[in-house]
Amino acid sequence: MNGFDQLVWREWRRSRTMFFVALGIIVALLLLVFSQPQTPPETAGGKISVVDRMAVVGYFATWIAVHVSVFLLPMIAANSLAGERADRSAEFIAPLPVSRSVRLMAKVVLLAAVAIALWAPVLLVAPLLGNSQLVKADDYRSGLGLLGMVAAFTLLATALAWLLAGWVESPVIAAVGAIAIPVAVPWVMFSLQVPFLAPASFFSLWFDSEGIPQSLTLLVAAAFFAAGSGLYVRRLE
Amino acid sequence: MNATFAPHAQVGPATPAPAHSPAISMHGVTKRFGTTVALDDISLSIPPGSICGLVGPNGAGKTTLVRLLLGLERPAAGTIGVLGLDPLRDALALRERVGYVPDTLHADRWMTGAEVLRFCRGLRRHWNDTLATRLVDRLGIPLKTRVGSLSRGTLVKLGLVAAVAPEPELLLLDEPMAGLDPLAREEVVETVIAAAPDRPWTVLFSSHSLDDVQRLADSIAVLVAGRLVHHGATDDLLTAVRRVRMRVDDALPRPLPAGVDVYGSQRSGREWTLVIRDGSGGAIERLRGLPGVEVLGVDPLSLEEIFKHMARAPSGRNEERSQS
Numbered sequence: 001m002n003g004f005d006q007l008v009w010r011e012w013r014r015s016r017t018m019f020f021v022a023l024g025i026i027v028a029l030l031l032l033v034f035s036q037p038q039t040p041p042e043t044a045g046g047k048i049s050v051v052d053r054m055a056v057v058g059y060f061a062t063w064i065a066v067h068v069s070v071f072l073l074p075m076i077a078a079n080s081l082a083g084e085r086a087d088r089s090a091e092f093i094a095p096l097p098v099s100r101s102v103r104l105m106a107k108v109v110l111l112a113a114v115a116i117a118l119w120a121p122v123l124l125v126a127p128l129l130g131n132s133q134l135v136k137a138d139d140y141r142s143g144l145g146l147l148g149m150v151a152a153f154t155l156l157a158t159a160l161a162w163l164l165a166g167w168v169e170s171p172v173i174a175a176v177g178a179i180a181i182p183v184a185v186p187w188v189m190f191s192l193q194v195p196f197l198a199p200a201s202f203f204s205l206w207f208d209s210e211g212i213p214q215s216l217t218l219l220v221a222a223a224f225f226a227a228g229s230g231l232y233v234r235r236l237e
Numbered sequence: 238m239n240a241t242f243a244p245h246a247q248v249g250p251a252t253p254a255p256a257h258s259p260a261i262s263m264h265g266v267t268k269r270f271g272t273t274v275a276l277d278d279i280s281l282s283i284p285p286g287s288i289c290g291l292v293g294p295n296g297a298g299k300t301t302l303v304r305l306l307l308g309l310e311r312p313a314a315g316t317i318g319v320l321g322l323d324p325l326r327d328a329l330a331l332r333e334r335v336g337y338v339p340d341t342l343h344a345d346r347w348m349t350g351a352e353v354l355r356f357c358r359g360l361r362r363h364w365n366d367t368l369a370t371r372l373v374d375r376l377g378i379p380l381k382t383r384v385g386s387l388s389r390g391t392l393v394k395l396g397l398v399a400a401v402a403p404e405p406e407l408l409l410l411d412e413p414m415a416g417l418d419p420l421a422r423e424e425v426v427e428t429v430i431a432a433a434p435d436r437p438w439t440v441l442f443s444s445h446s447l448d449d450v451q452r453l454a455d456s457i458a459v460l461v462a463g464r465l466v467h468h469g470a471t472d473d474l475l476t477a478v479r480r481v482r483m484r485v486d487d488a489l490p491r492p493l494p495a496g497v498d499v500y501g502s503q504r505s506g507r508e509w510t511l512v513i514r515d516g517s518g519g520a521i522e523r524l525r526g527l528p529g530v531e532v533l534g535v536d537p538l539s540l541e542e543i544f545k546h547m548a549r550a551p552s553g554r555n556e557e558r559s560q561s
Contacts, residue, residue, distance in 0.1 A: 089346075236308075236310060
């Protein structure tokens with residue numbers, strides 16, 4: 001595709017500050033965790049293998065990265081779509097010979113690359129922990145459940161940011177709204193005890209397997225993403 | 238400063254539109270923003286190879302017209318053809334053949350000048366590196382400086398290089414000279430003239446500077462409140478419009494004789510001054526033939542004066558102002 005690399009480069013340059021700030025937070029939290037005494041946990045009578053130690057370190061690092069992605073990915077999505085309208089740089093590209101769908105694809109590629117960078121490590125480390133003597137089987141299963149919950153929430157918030165950013169001018173409103181709405185909606189339903197929709201607990205409306213199944217969360221996220229993409233492609237700058 | 242660019246595929250520009258078809262044609266084009274009519278029933282035809290100056294007061298619809306030509310706005314009514322293409326349906330093919338210079342370049346503020354040009358070049362099929370380098374040197378554009386730190390004049394020059402380097406068949410300039418000092422304006426005008434390729438290229442530029450229009454343009458289009466009140470050769474306009482000073486014994490006859498079409502009139506005691514749209518078609522003779530009317534003098538007007546009269550009386554009705 002003509003100039004696609006330039007478009008992806010531009011998206012990276014637009015988002016890299018946020019990415020590096022997030023990376024700094026991850027490193028800082030990691031240092032904080034390991035500066036505490038008795039971490040990693042001294043268990044198993046001192047018979048902790050190197051692989052186990054690495055898995056624990058990796059677990060902390062990836063756990064932090066995954067949780068940072070809850071905020072980072074919606075922010076990048078919002079900045080990618082609404083940010084270029086807010087700073088009027090969209091007007092710079094609009095008269096150039098590149099279609100809006102190709103421009104959208106460049107944004108998706110960047111967003112996917114950042115998501116993979118944040119999520120791939122945890123997916124690599126998780127299997128190591130499964131066989132580790134440091135982690136109880138029940139803890140491991142609940143940890144995977146938590147991971148799924150965070151993944152679903154991140155996906156939903158990112159897709160909502162994508163939709164809101166295709167609509168509103170401000171990337172800040174889009175990002176904050178995207179993170180706040182999936183929290184606020186179940187809270188309201190929980191508070192009002194809405195029949196059939198009220199979640200069993202505060203956070204469980206969208207992603208708890210005992211509430212609305214995660215597949216529905218994915219479906220809603222896909223719908224948000226498709227709607228946001230449609231808004232972007234159809235817009236004339 | 239030397240500007241260097243990596244080798245780039247030199248694909249020849251697309252075949253120009255046939256010489257007989259207009260580079261720009263608009264028929265009955267109307268554009269509304271909500272209840273506001275930005276452009277009202279515009280019909281305009283600009284032949285290939287010509288330079289047309291688009292003038293009008295603020296809010297007249299100049300930018301909207303340029304954006305319609307680029308397919309950046311959708312008309313409410315009418316048809317638009319640019320280089321034989323539909324700006325909305327054939328947007329990508331058209332933009333490959335059109336260069337656009339906005340009033341200011343809204344490139345990402347963190348990009349350097351070199352990055353702006355590299356970015357634009359990456360999205361173009363055709364890009365003349367030699368021309369780009371020559372223009373950058375000529376205009377003294379600091380390529381290592383970020384867009385956010387460049388002056389408005391330098392931004393316009395950078396935008397001009399980005400628009401001209403692909404050697405477009407049509408160059409659209411949307412008030413690039415607004416707010417520039419005379420030296421920078423001069424450089425921009427000189428660049429447009431100097432960058433003209435050997436083959437015919439069409440230029441449409443909107444401007445508040447009538448001097449620039451008079452210097453550059455073959456034809457002039459005047460927009461007032463969304464209506465095209467004049468389009469024709471600049472020289473013809475300067476030749477046609479005349480200021481007639483007359484002494485009138487009684488009241489000025491109303492209506493004026495057929496063929497005497499005025500932009501405006503001004504009265505000072507018994508002396509009247511009329512600005513006539515076309516003084517070459519016997520209108521002045523008809524005024525001389527009126528009873529009780531003595532023509533004292535007939536003078537040409539500058540383009541700026543003509544524009545002011547057009548802007549004040551867009552509909553062509555007699556605008557009478559009395560100083561007595």
